[in-house]
Amino acid sequence: xxxxxxxxxxxxxxxxxxxxxxxxxxxxxxxxxxxxxxxxxxxxxxxxxxxxxxxxxxxxxxxxxxxxxxxxxxxxxxxxxxxxxxxxxxxxxxxxxxxxxxxxxxxxxxxxxxxxxxxxxxxxxxxxxxxxxxxxxxxxxxxxxxxxxxxxxxxxxxxxxxxxxxxxxxxxxxxxxxxxxxxxxxxxxxxxxxxxxxxxxxxxxxxxxxxxxxxxxxxxxxxxxxxxxxxxxxxxxxxxxxxxxxxxxx
Amino acid sequence: xxxxxxxxxxxxxxxxxxxxxxxxxxxxxxxxxxxxxxxxxxxxxxxxxxxxxxxxxxxxxxxxxxxxxxxxxxxxxxxxxxxxxxxxxxxxxxxxxxxxxxxxxxxxxxxxxxxxxxxxxxxxxxxxxxxxxxxxxxxxxxxxxxxxxxxxxxxxxxxxxxxxxxxxxxxxxxxxxxxxxxxxxxxxxxxxxxxxxxxxxxxxxxxxxxxxxxxxxxxxxxxxxxxxxxxxx
Numbered sequence: 001x002x003x004x005x006x007x008x009x010x011x012x013x014x015x016x017x018x019x020x021x022x023x024x025x026x027x028x029x030x031x032x033x034x035x036x037x038x039x040x041x042x043x044x045x046x047x048x049x050x051x052x053x054x055x056x057x058x059x060x061x062x063x064x065x066x067x068x069x070x071x072x073x074x075x076x077x078x079x080x081x082x083x084x085x086x087x088x089x090x091x092x093x094x095x096x097x098x099x100x101x102x103x104x105x106x107x108x109x110x111x112x113x114x115x116x117x118x119x120x121x122x123x124x125x126x127x128x129x130x131x132x133x134x135x136x137x138x139x140x141x142x143x144x145x146x147x148x149x150x151x152x153x154x155x156x157x158x159x160x161x162x163x164x165x166x167x168x169x170x171x172x173x174x175x176x177x178x179x180x181x182x183x184x185x186x187x188x189x190x191x192x193x194x195x196x197x198x199x200x201x202x203x204x205x206x207x208x209x210x211x212x213x214x215x216x217x218x219x220x221x222x223x224x225x226x227x228x229x230x231x232x233x234x235x236x237x238x239x240x241x242x243x244x245x246x247x248x249x250x
Numbered sequence: 251x252x253x254x255x256x257x258x259x260x261x262x263x264x265x266x267x268x269x270x271x272x273x274x275x276x277x278x279x280x281x282x283x284x285x286x287x288x289x290x291x292x293x294x295x296x297x298x299x300x301x302x303x304x305x306x307x308x309x310x311x312x313x314x315x316x317x318x319x320x321x322x323x324x325x326x327x328x329x330x331x332x333x334x335x336x337x338x339x340x341x342x343x344x345x346x347x348x349x350x351x352x353x354x355x356x357x358x359x360x361x362x363x364x365x366x367x368x369x370x371x372x373x374x375x376x377x378x379x380x381x382x383x384x385x386x387x388x389x390x391x392x393x394x395x396x397x398x399x400x401x402x403x404x405x406x407x408x409x410x411x412x413x414x415x416x417x418x419x420x421x422x423x424x425x426x427x428x429x430x431x432x433x434x435x436x437x438x439x440x441x442x443x444x445x446x447x448x449x450x451x452x453x454x455x456x457x458x459x460x461x462x463x464x465x466x467x468x469x470x471x472x473x474x475x476x477x478x479x480x481x482x483x
Contacts (some may be wrong), residue, residue: 014347017332025334077454078459080420090445094255185318192424198413199320212326220317220325227316 018214025205026218031220032201039187039197044063044180047126048134054127055134056160076128082189087113087195088121110115118190126183133175137168170242177234183228198222259446260453263437267450270433271458277419277429280351282412285358292363297370306364314360319353319418326353329424350422356413361411369404402473411468413459420455430454458471 054069062069076084093109100107141164149159188199194202198219206215292310295303320422327349331342341348373396381391423432434451438444 074460075452075456078456078463080417080431080455082420083448083452083455086448087445090448094445172265181316187322188318188320191320199318205388212324213332216321216324216328220313220321223318223321224316228312 017217018211021209021211021214022218022221025202025209025211025215026221028205029198029201029215029218030222032196032198033226035195036184036187036197037120039115039118039195040180040184041189043122043126044130046119046123047128047130050123050127051130051132051134054131055138059135060133060137062233073131076125078131081122081125081186082192084125085118085121085189085193088124092120114193115195118193118195122183122186122190125186126179129179129182132181133172134168136175137172138164140171141167150229151198170238173234173241174236177230181230184223184226184230188249254442255445256481260440260450263443263447263450264454266437267430267433267447267454270428270430271454272414273427273429274416274419274431276345276349277354277422277427278412278416281354281358281415281419282352284355285362288355289362289366290357292359293370294364296363296367299424311360311363314357314362318422319357322357323350323353323421323425326356339479345424346425346427349425350419350427354419357418358411358415362408365404365411366400368407368464369400372403373399393421402477405470405473409470412466413462416458417455417477421449 040177053071053140057065058071060066068110096107096112097109099105100109138160145167149163154162180192187197190197191199191203194200202215202219204219206212209215292307294300296307298304327346330352331340332347334341377395377399378391381395382388386394419429420431422429423435426432428436430451434447437447441447
């Protein structure tokens with residue numbers, strides 16, 4: 001509460017923007033970019049596999065499991081991500097402590113870095129969003145492709161991996177890019193469990209210098225630049241990956 | 251943490267949290283109202299290729315879509331008082347709700363303007379030409395002919411965005427607003443049963459999202475009742 005009061009006081013007193021300080025803290029905050037990338041990319045990679053497995057379970061309507069998968073996807077997509085972070089942050093240590101007690105693993109939950117819980121939470125979230133994207137990608141591939149793969153004697157995993165996936169990737173690439181950008185922005189929620197990613201760092205820089213607006217402008221510029229770079233890379237990749245698939249005559 | 255997990259507490263917390271659902275819904279409704287009008291203002295210069303204004307709108311949309319909403323919230327909270335000071339308006343002591351609604355209005359406007367742009371772009375050009383041929387003015391043609399058709403096309407996307415914004419409102423507590431999430435935070439400090447509170451909140455958000463999804467699906471069907479499909483034509 002004291003911190004909030006000092007912030008309010010800061011807001012009422014100083015009404016000019018210190019441009020040179022934006023530049024200074026831009027580079028200071030930029031040092032936190034690697035952690036933001038870790039919190040963004042690792043959950044997407046783990047989430048891709050969770051998503052692929054749940055998408056296949058839902059597509060093949062595996063008994064009982066597909067209902068669980070449906071609920072998992074709909075529940076995580078229907079609740080705020082900041083709650084996923086908070087729930088995992090409180091629930092996972094309890095769960096690990098209980099399991100460790102029962103099986104005598106001797107794990108001290110206090111020694112597990114908070115980052116692990118953050119990555120676990122975001123991976124689960126990413127899995128739910130990935131599941132929908134991968135499902136739409138698989139459904140977009142012509143059924144005949146799968147049949148042709150079977151006809152030449154491929155097994156189902158082979159057909160999915162070699163025939164369906166490469167074509168589906170081209171279709172879902174824009175969605176994957178959007179998800180990356182979404183998760184880049186979502187990674188700011190790690191700040192709520194005191195991770196020193198871009199926003200956490202910006203907040204520290206802001207509190208130390210009592211210049212909140214400048215620090216958040218600098219952080220915003222970093223996120224904006226990252227987003228634009230991601231969009232450019234996607235546009236380039238999309239051209240390459242879908243090159244085989246061009247319509248027209250030229 | 252400290253205390254043992256007690257599932258019965260979730261049930262006990264639910265009504266306390268639900269009492270603040272109206273605040274959450276108010277933030278959402280107010281932001282959508284202001285955001286919707288602002289979105290039209292942002293989309294129009296880009297649709298009609300107004301020089302300078304359309305470039306400004308494009309930069310605005312790119313910035314909002316390129317930054318996390320939590321950062322936008324802080325930018326508005328710290329920046330808006332400084333900005334309005336230039337016009338001799340002192341809002342630094344305004345209610346935090348004001349800043350939250352301002353943020354989500356500005357944010358949703360950018361997303362909706364893209365939806366509007368895409369939807370208007372997908373209305374058959376012949377419709378506009380037919381409107382002109384029938385003697386409608388540019389304004390009439392846009393409001394009476396293009397916009398209603400664009401609305402039907404835009405609806406599913408807009409509905410998805412609305413659900414996204416509902417989930418985003420859960421960040422309002424970070425500038426001290428007493429919405430559902432804010433009430434949850436006070437329950438956490440009072441009882442130290444964080445997990446039960448957050449699970450209760452997740453259940454409520456999930457139910458609200460399901461109700462909204464069902465409502466939007468019904469509305470979509472109703473909106474599209476005039477659409478002729480190839481099967482019925």
